[in-house]
Amino acid sequence: MQSIVKMNEELKIRLFYVLSITAIVANTIGFISNAIIYGFTSITIFTLVCAIIMYIAGIMGMYTKNSKLPSVIILVLGNIIEFPVLYLVYGAYYILYMILGIVSTVLFLEEKWQIIGSLFIFFYDGIVIYIKVMYPHLFAGIEINPNLIAILVTYFIAMISIVMMSIILMKHYRLQQDKLSELANQLQEVAHLDPLTHIYNxxxxxxxxxxxxxxxxxxxxxxxxxxxxxxxxxxxxxxxxxxxxxxxxxxxxxxxxxxxxxxxxxxxxxxxxxxxxxxxxxxxxxxxxxxxxxxxxxxxxxxxxxxxxxxxxxxxxxxxxxxxxxxxxxxxxxxxxxxxxxxxxxxxx
Structure with missing residues (x-):
């Protein structure tokens, strides 16, 4: 029983590693590409700040082995603040990030909050999109029309995030399956042994x-x-x-x-x-x-x-x-x- 509990805790930490590493890498690439394409604008500094916060949250979770609060920080920062802001500034191409955010919420949020969290973000993003489309004049001062390179970079970041999450998750899934198989074999062996003499029963x-x-x-x-x-x-x-x-x-x-x-x-x-x-x-x-x-x-x-x-x-x-x-x-x-x-x-x- 203790082995199963330990495995569950290890799985939570591994999932957090996937979330934090993907978020840090994606934000770092986003910051660098923004700096190269647009220079050190306010939105570039904004992506840098988001990357730093996610980096701190990642270090906190890895150091304390408690992934609950750091996971929430990363997901809230990305879904509630960063992705909507990027969409309002750069337009429809950045909806990819919103979709990625909902997928991340389903994958990495605790099970009891997955449905509520993903539905909340879905409707929240819907409201942001509605406001952007219906009241474009509100964002005329901050809106930037992305060029082809910016669009390709957006696509690249979204795809590399998905690929990273998929590869690391599959690796951890196989590792977890191997551990479960090993545990099942150990339990079967114990079930076949006499507890006093340690010979077969x-x-x-x-x-x-x-x-x-x-x-x-x-x-x-x-x-x-x-x-x-x-x-x-x-x-x-x-x-x-x-x-x-x-x-x-x-x-x-x-x-x-x-x-x-x-x-x-x-x-x-x-x-x-x-x-x-x-x-x-x-x-x-x-x-x-x-x-x-x-x-x-x-x-x-x-x-x-x-x-x-x-x-x-x-x-x-x-x-x-x-x-x-x-x-x-x-x-x-x-x-x-x-x-x-x-x-x-x-x-x-």
């Missing part, structure tokens, strides 16, 4: 066997294990030692099962091993090593004898998981009731 075991059973001509062996007299161990030495015993047993199985199959916690004090090889000697040798290490742990930790019993069953085609489990459980039951501390491969009738 029964849920994963069933999924794993279902996939394995679909492979044609697939043969494998399962071994159902049960720690002998585990209740007495818990009662005499406490649950902490009981948990340590389960963890030690799991670690030993994982070590000795390396590249041979998987280790799972079947439930409680029962475990199931899945061997890719059905060779009797491989299975027996692996279990003997686990038995030796487990017995050694019991002697060194509490001076007691620790052992386990088990039942081995081989899977053949057309078998079912439940039947496979039942046969292994039947052999385990036989081992527990005929002296314990043994692994049963076959039951003599």
């Amino acid at each position: 029964r849920r994963y075991l069933v999924e794993y066997l279902n996939k394995k059973m679909k492979i044609e001509s697939q043969k494998f062996a399962v071994v159902l294990l049960d720690i002998d007299d585990f209740k007495s161990i818990n009662d005499q030495y406490g649950h902490i030692y009981g948990d340590q015993t389960l963890q030690t047993f799991s670690d030993s199985m994982k070590k000795n099962m390396d590249n041979k199959g998987i280790v799972t916690r079947f439930g409680g004090k029962e475990f199931m091993l899945v061997f890719d090889d059905i060779n009797h000697e491989v299975i027996e040798d692996t279990l003997n090593k686990v038995a030796e290490e487990f017995a050694l742990y019991g002697k060194q930790s509490k001076g007691i004898e620790l052992s386990f019993s088990g039942g081995v069953e081989v899977f053949y085609q057309e078998d079912e998981i439940v039947k496979l489990f039942n046969r292994a459980d039947h052999k385990l039951y036989y081992a527990k009731h005929t002296g314990k501390k043994k692994i049963v491969f076959d039951i003599d009738v």
